[in-house]
Amino acid sequence: MSDRLKIGISSCLLGNEVRYDGGHSRNDTIIESMSGLFELIPFCPEVAIGLSIPRLPINLVSINGEIRVRGVSDTSHDVTDALNHYAVSITDQLDVMCGYIFKSRSPSCGLADVNVYGSRTNKVVGVSGGQFARIITQKYPKLPTEDEMRLSNKAIRDNFIQRMLVYSKKNN
């Protein structure tokens, strides 16, 4: 068993082929810069709630002021509640994490840069965090989190590592 500190990470960033199109989003910069110090624990909320690989895409939709996650082509396919339940169900695993790295622009995993569409017009009406990421960050407001795209910047990576080490000391 590894004695490295644990970080949660969107599974596709490790090269796992779990994306809706059957591919991955491996990020070698993150893997190489983090895996010496930390054990990277993958989570794919969309696969965890039973969606297939590949699968039809989902997106965020604003409905009467509430953001829901539903199918792009099949708008009756709403996975909001399933993603919420999954996020809550893994809190025992997240309790021992000292950080989380989220995939950018994903309707499930994006931290803050996900397009929100209108329910009828299908035009972008705003931006938000992805559903899974929003539940995690609400439940763990002090947990250090980062977006994979921001971590291409070395100064942001170094700062994130420091924040995780401090968090780990305070929470262990």
Ligand code: SF4
């Ligand atoms: S962004 Fe999140 S939900 Fe989408 S494939 Fe990656 S881990 Fe799975």
